Amino acid sequence: MHLPTLLLTSLLTSTTLAVPTALKRSNYTHQDPDHDHPSENSDINALLPPIVPVNPRSGNKDLITSLLLAPTQADRAALLTQPGDYIFDFNESNAPGGSESKGKGGFSVAAHSKTFPALIGNGAAMTLGFLGPCGMNTPHVHNRATELNVVVKGRLVTNFILENGARPVENTLDLYQMAVFPQGAIHQEFNPDCGETVFVAGFNDADPGVSQVAQNLFGLRGDVVQATLGGIQTFNGQDIESFREMIPANVALGIEACLDRCGLARNAKRSLEELVD
Numbered sequence: 001m002h003l004p005t006l007l008l009t010s011l012l013t014s015t016t017l018a019v020p021t022a023l024k025r026s027n028y029t030h031q032d033p034d035h036d037h038p039s040e041n042s043d044i045n046a047l048l049p050p051i052v053p054v055n056p057r058s059g060n061k062d063l064i065t066s067l068l069l070a071p072t073q074a075d076r077a078a079l080l081t082q083p084g085d086y087i088f089d090f091n092e093s094n095a096p097g098g099s100e101s102k103g104k105g106g107f108s109v110a111a112h113s114k115t116f117p118a119l120i121g122n123g124a125a126m127t128l129g130f131l132g133p134c135g136m137n138t139p140h141v142h143n144r145a146t147e148l149n150v151v152v153k154g155r156l157v158t159n160f161i162l163e164n165g166a167r168p169v170e171n172t173l174d175l176y177q178m179a180v181f182p183q184g185a186i187h188q189e190f191n192p193d194c195g196e197t198v199f200v201a202g203f204n205d206a207d208p209g210v211s212q213v214a215q216n217l218f219g220l221r222g223d224v225v226q227a228t229l230g231g232i233q234t235f236n237g238q239d240i241e242s243f244r245e246m247i248p249a250n251v252a253l254g255i256e257a258c259l260d261r262c263g264l265a266r267n268a269k270r271s272l273e274e275l276v277d
Helices: 003-025 061-069 073-079 213-217 222-228 237-246 256-262 272-276
Strands: 101-103 106-111 125-131 135-141 147-153 156-161 169-173 178-181 186-190 197-203
Touching (some): 061 073, 125 135, 125 186, 135 213, 156 178, 169 178
Antiparallel strands (some): 101 106, 106 125, 125 197, 135 186, 147 178, 147 197, 156 186
């Protein structure tokens, strides 16, 4: 009659005695909440993987070609053998090739199939945008991807138009709010404030592509640009060359109301009125 009780007592005693031993083997230590100092074996850094060079093969054409030709994900994984192949650094000083776009209004850093080969076959890419006071990511399209844009610092004003006949959409995003820009839609974002705005943009293609609207419009033949703008007689080929010089590098300074509020000057060479006068 007493055997089950004795057996249960024995099991409980064995379990109690075994716990400290198991915990010691896993290098786990308990910190007493009544004491300010952790025990001597609680150095978390000793348990972490080593720090390795980040994304060491960015832009490596041989690797990129092999990844693109690999028939399966397992084959691609077999090519990504260096510990840092799966890590990307968005700090501008450490980013492959530096910033993707850089102008008076800020800069952006992009992880895509060329700058971060580990993305190949995974259908995703990402850009971080750092917009200074009144900074504007000028109107552009992503040729092969939809964009999800999340504000992680400051505010962001967005504006896009999907296609001919569609109504324009504009919004002001606050912290941790997100906008969607459908694939191929002309869109832009700008910081309406005098502090910094940071956004994270995700894409559903490892090579989303980007085409700045104004910069590429004025990259066309002068007579085509003139005809596109209505063929106005006061706007000739020489004026078009002047316009080309005025178009700022992305990321640019934004709207005049913000510049006035923040005491910033655009420093354009000549005004639009002077060009068409």
